[in-house]
Every structure is written in structure tokens, then in C-alpha cells.
Amino acid sequence: MKKSILKAFAENGILADPEAVDAISQSSEAMKCVDVILRDENRPLVLTKSDVDNYLTCEPKMRPLAQTKPVIKEGEVPSLELASSRGAEKGEDIKILKDITGESTCVGNVIDFAKLFNDRFSALKKILVRRRELSGLATIAKAKKVRRDIKFIGIVNDVRTTKNGHTMLDLEDEEDKIQVLLMKGSKSIDTFVKDEVVGVVGSFSKDGEIVVAKEIVRPEVPMNSGMTPNGSDSIVAFVSDIHVGSAEFLGKEWDRFISWLNKDPVAKDVRYIVVPGDLVDGIGIYPDQEDELVIEDVYAQYTELARLMKGIPERIKIVMMPGNHDAVRLAEPQPALPESITKMFDARTRFVGNPCYMEIEGRTILAYHGRSMDDFISGIHALSYNDPAEIMREMLRRRHMAPIYGERTAIAPEQKDYLVIDQVPNIFVTGHVHACAVAEYRGIKLINASAWQSQTSFQRMHNQIPDPAKVPMVNLGTGEVWVEDFSS
Numbered sequence: 417m418k419k420s421i422l423k424a425f426a427e428n429g430i431l432a433d434p435e436a437v438d439a440i441s442q443s444s445e446a447m448k449c450v451d452v453i454l455r456d457e458n459r460p461l462v463l464t465k466s467d468v469d470n471y472l473t474c475e476p477k478m479r480p481l482a483q484t485k486p487v488i489k490e491g492e493v494p495s496l497e498l499a500s501s502r503g504a505e506k507g508e509d510i511k512i513l514k515d516i517t518g519e520s521t522c523v524g525n526v527i528d529f530a531k532l533f534n535d536r537f538s539a540l541k542k543i544l545v546r547r548r549e550l551s552g553l554a555t556i557a558k559a560k561k562v563r564r565d566i567k568f569i570g571i572v573n574d575v576r577t578t579k580n581g582h583t584m585l586d587l588e589d590e591e592d593k594i595q596v597l598l599m600k601g602s603k604s605i606d607t608f609v610k611d612e613v614v615g616v617v618g619s620f621s622k623d624g625e626i627v628v629a630k631e632i633v634r635p636e637v638p639m640n641s642g643m644t645p646n647g648s649d650s651i652v653a654f655v656s657d658i659h660v661g662s663a664e665f666l667g668k669e670w671d672r673f674i675s676w677l678n679k680d681p682v683a684k685d686v687r688y689i690v691v692p693g694d695l696v697d698g699i700g701i702y703p704d705q706e707d708e709l710v711i712e713d714v715y716a717q718y719t720e721l722a723r724l725m726k727g728i729p730e731r732i733k734i735v736m737m738p739g740n741h742d743a744v745r746l747a748e749p750q751p752a753l754p755e756s757i758t759k760m761f762d763a764r765t766r767f768v769g770n771p772c773y774m775e776i777e778g779r780t781i782l783a784y785h786g787r788s789m790d791d792f793i794s795g796i797h798a799l800s801y802n803d804p805a806e807i808m809r810e811m812l813r814r815r816h817m818a819p820i821y822g823e824r825t826a827i828a829p830e831q832k833d834y835l836v837i838d839q840v841p842n843i844f845v846t847g848h849v850h851a852c853a854v855a856e857y858r859g860i861k862l863i864n865a866s867a868w869q870s871q872t873s874f875q876r877m878h879n880q881i882p883d884p885a886k887v888p889m890v891n892l893g894t895g896e897v898w899v900e901d902f903s904s
């Protein structure tokens with residue numbers, strides 16, 4: 417088997433560590449794994465065991481046969497090796513893999529912000545250095561000394577258009593800065609946002625003042641063929657932006673959903689509900705919001721939410737995270753709701769932070785409320801509220817959920833950047849824009865989980881048309897995705 421693996425790699429010019437070859441040969445479908453790697457145009461220059469583990473994480477059926485399930489404490493952040501070795505088990509409980517709750521260290525000073533951006537840079541650099549296009553890269557300072565064809569990584573400090581219509585990027589790494597010019601007509605010219613981390617392949621201009629880019633390399637997610645069947649028949653339903661307390665809350669539609677959960681034959685396999693934020697409407701979130709509230713006390717809003725959730729059959733486990741309307745700090749990453757609120761809910765409800773990596777029956781789910789979508793839409797002309805899946809693709813390409821600092825998304829200066837997408841999930845779910853979207857990107861299921869609120873005056877002002885009362889569902893065994901419609 418090892419010979420066949422090495423032969424396939426050699427024929428395709430791939431270098432692989434012996435440990436990587438061992439890991440592939442021990443997987444249940446070794447040659448399928450090789451095929452997935454060969455088809456991935458973003459595969460690393462030198463394949464390590466960690467890379468193989470990453471491919472295997474996305475392909476549960478290819479996991480090593482001999483591995484046994486390790487014990488992982490709740491709240492512990494597992495390594496990729498651990499994450500990849502946990503098989504799917506029907507009825508297995510929900511595991512929280514990564515979440516800020518209880519881990520916050522920030523006091524909000526300048527040093528904390530420096531630590532946050534250093535952590536972001538080094539986390540994304542780790543992903544970028546493995547890209548073939550960047551083999552032989554240097555730091556910016558070294559690149560300036562070499563003064564010929566160069567490759568380096570930088571965080572985008574500024575993006576602007578020159579008077580001739582070219583794009584100029586100001587990039588910075590741990591010790592130096594550089595200006596990079598992208599000629600008019602280059603691909604991806606309109607897609608840069610501040611504070612994202614990119615790799616540059618280019619050469620210095622004749623006067624040696626700036627670098628002219630030949631290629632911009634994004635961290636990206638590896639290609640994989642999606643969720644391979646794992647024998648589970650459990651369904652996870654994604655129910656976002658409930659907005660209890662709002663006069664626009666869709667009570668009749670909610671009741672229809674609850675009735676479906678209790679009576680429909682399909683619903684008997686719904687074992688999990690994940691709610692990615694905006695559980696209640698909150699108070700003072702936007703101008704004149706009080707005119708559109710039927711419950712004006714935030715605790716009373718959560719009390720009503722707890723009553724509504726009681727209609728969900730007891731067999732269903734629920735995971736709830738906050739959004740920008742909920743009663744925790746606005747700055748991301750947001751911790752879970754406080755005990756004064758969580759105690760209103762029954763024991764099958766888990767409260768997590770925003771964002772949160774979790775694992776349910778062997779599938780890795782990344783849930784993020786999605787506030788940064790506002791900033792992506794302002795920063796990149798081609799994006800809109802009507803197509804949240806495209807914004808989610810932009811997040812995955814950058815391996816970051818909220819790169820832009822200083823706009824509408826408040827960012828807390830934690831020492832670690834919890835918004836980096838350091839593990840490749842099977843399912844990526846967001847809410848916030850009140851749209852219903854299901855799509856796929858490189859084998860990852862993308863879901864924007866609708867809402868339970870009709871259009872507010874604030875949304876009317878911003879030309880945002882919601883698509884409420886829809887529930888995207890994923891069969892955790894087959895990976896099938898569909899939407900149940902409760903709007904009429």
C-alpha cells in the first residue's frame with residue numbers, strides 16, 4: 417500500500433513525510449485519500465502528517481481504522497490529531513471544541529490588541545507557509561534585501577485605488593512594512609479587506625520602491641469531497657435569529673414549526689437544534705427599536721423564549737449562542753449568556769459562545785452569528801445581503817470570520833484570535849442577515865439559518881429583505897441538506 421501511495425505522489429510531484437504516508441496507509445480508504453489530495457489544487461508543497469489528518473477530518477470514512485476514541489474534556493481545544501480520530505457515534509453527545517466562554521483574558525489595552533493581531537498573523541501564516549505557491553518565502557525585511565522575485569506574507573493595513581485605477585496594498589509582518597501594487601485588470605482586485613492576511617508572489621519595481629504582485633495567495637480551505645456517509649440517521653436543524661420580544665416575531669410560523677417537530681415522520685430523526693444567535697430582540701439595539709417591541713424587558717424576552725423552547729420535543733438537544741441582539745458583550749468573540757439567563761432553560765440546552773466549534777456525532781460544525789457580514793458587504797462591492805453563502809466563502813478563503821477591524825463588528829482584544837478558522841469544518845452555519853441559504857464550498861456545507869422575524873423598519877431602511885420561517889436541516893449521516901418551510 418505504501419508503495420502505491422508513494423508512486424502516486426511521485427508521479428504528481430508531491431513530497432510527503434514518512435509519517436504522512438503511514439497515516440494514509442492506515443486509513444480505511446487510503447487510495448481515496450490520495451485521490452482527494454491529488455485533486456486539491458491548494459495542497460501543501462510538502463505533505464505532513466498534520467495535513468493528512470486535516471484531509472481525514474473532512475473525510476470521516478477515511479479515518480484510521482485502528483484509532484480509538486480519546487477522552488476530551490468539555491471546553492478543551494483538541495489538536496487536529498484528536499479531532500480527526502473521533503469517529504461518528506449515534507447518540508454521542510455534543511462536544512464543544514472551541515469557544516471563548518470562561519477563557520477571556522482581555523483587559524482592552526493596546527498591548528492586548530497587538531497580541532491579538534500577532535496571534536492572527538502567526539495562525540494564518542502557519543496555513544500559508546504550506547502553500548506550494550509560497551515555497552521559499554521570506555520575511556518582508558529579507559525580501560527588501562534580496563530585491564528580485566520575492567514571496568512573503570503580510571497583514572493588510574490599507575487598501576486603496578491609485579489615480580490610474582491600480583490597487584495598492586500596504587502590508588505588514590512582525591517587523592517591517594511594504595507596498596504592493598496590483599495592476600488594473602488583475603484577478604481578485606476588488607476583494608481585499610483590511611486586516612486580512614495574504615501571501616504575495618511578486619517582484620520589485622524598477623525604482624525598488626514597491627512590489628508589483630504577480631499572484632496573491634489566500635490561506636484557503638483544502639478541497640474535499642464532502643461528508644462521506646457515516647451510518648448516523650440523526651438530523652440537525654439550524655434555527656437562527658428568533659428575535660423574541662419583537663412585534664415582528666412570527667408566532668404563527670413558530671407554532672407551525674413546533675407542531676411539525678412533534679408530529680411529522682421526518683422530524684422524528686431531528687435530534688439536535690443549533691441556534692446561531694439573536695435569540696431575543698434585546699433592547700436599545702437600533703434607533704427607535706422600542707416602538708417595535710412587544711416585550712420591553714430583556715429578561716422577560718428570555719423568559720418567553722424559554723417558554724417557546726419547551727414546545728420542542730424533549731429528545732432534541734439544543735445549542736444556543738448569542739448574537740448582536742443578545743444580553744452579553746457585543747465585542748466578538750462573545751461568551752455564552754450569563755447564568756441569570758441560562759437558568760431559565762431546561763438541562764438539554766447547552767449555551768456556547770459566538771463563534772463556536774462543536775462536534776456532533778463526528779461532524780465538525782462551525783457556528784458564527786455573522787455580524788461581520790455587514791463589514792464584508794461594505795468592503796466588497798460584489799457581496800450583498802441576498803447571498804450570505806458567498807460572504808461565507810470569502811470568510812473561508814481568508815480562514816477568518818471577521819478580519820476587518822474598526823467598522824461595525826466590535827472585536828475584543830483577546831490574546832488569541834478566536835475568529836481564525838483554524839480547523840476545516842464539515843458544516844459552517846451563520847445567521848444575522850435573516851436570509852435562508854444552503855450551499856457548498858470545497859466540500860463544506862454552508863448554511864445561513866433564516867429568522868423568525870418579518871422585516872423591521874431598520875431592515876427596510878437598509879433594503880434588507882428577510883426570508884423568515886425556514887429551517888435548514890442536515891442529515892449528519894448522509895450529509896444531505898434541505899430546507900423545511902414554515903412560512904405559509
Ligand SMILES: [Fe+2]
Pocket residue numbers: 657659694739741848849850867
Ligand atoms: Fe438578527
